[in-house]
Amino acid sequence: xxxxxxxxxxxxxxxxxxxxxxxxxxxxxxxxxxxxxxxxxxxxxxxxxxxxxxxxxxxxxxxxxxxxxxxxxxxxxxxxxxxxxxxxxxxxxxxxxxxxxxxxxxxxxxxxxxxxx
Numbered sequence: 037x038x039x040x041x042x043x044x045x046x047x048x049x050x051x052x053x054x055x056x057x058x059x060x061x062x063x064x065x066x067x068x069x070x071x072x073x074x075x076x077x078x079x080x081x082x083x084x085x086x087x088x089x090x091x092x093x094x095x096x097x098x099x100x101x102x103x104x105x106x107x108x109x110x111x112x113x114x115x116x117x118x119x120x121x122x123x124x125x126x127x128x129x130x131x132x133x134x135x136x137x138x139x140x141x142x143x144x145x146x147x148x149x150x151x152x153x
Contacts (some may be wrong), residue, residue: 050129061086081122087113101140108133117146
């Protein structure tokens with residue numbers, strides 16, 4: 037398990053979404069850490085949004101990112117910004133890479149809208 041001090045906002049990591057129920061995302065999948073760095077150090081949970089490689093599953097506000105050397109994704113993916121979730125660090129599998137500045141700004145913009153900030 038990674039120490040929470042080693043995770044940062046904007047990291048792309050593999051998490052175990054099981055067990056899940058209903059329409060929740062399932063299995064081992066990449067997710068974007070969206071929690072502020074200061075809060076990561078304080079919390080026993082990490083807040084993230086899942087990714088999918090199904091580009092047909094893109095809703096309004098979702099953010100599409102192309103695989104690159106920085107994010108180290110296997111394929112182009114969709115950041116599912118509507119599916120905000122917090123997990124215990126025990127669900128963390130490994131760090132994949134980091135997201136670029138512009139897609140992270142788009143995600144943060146959606147979060148402002150989502151929470152009415």
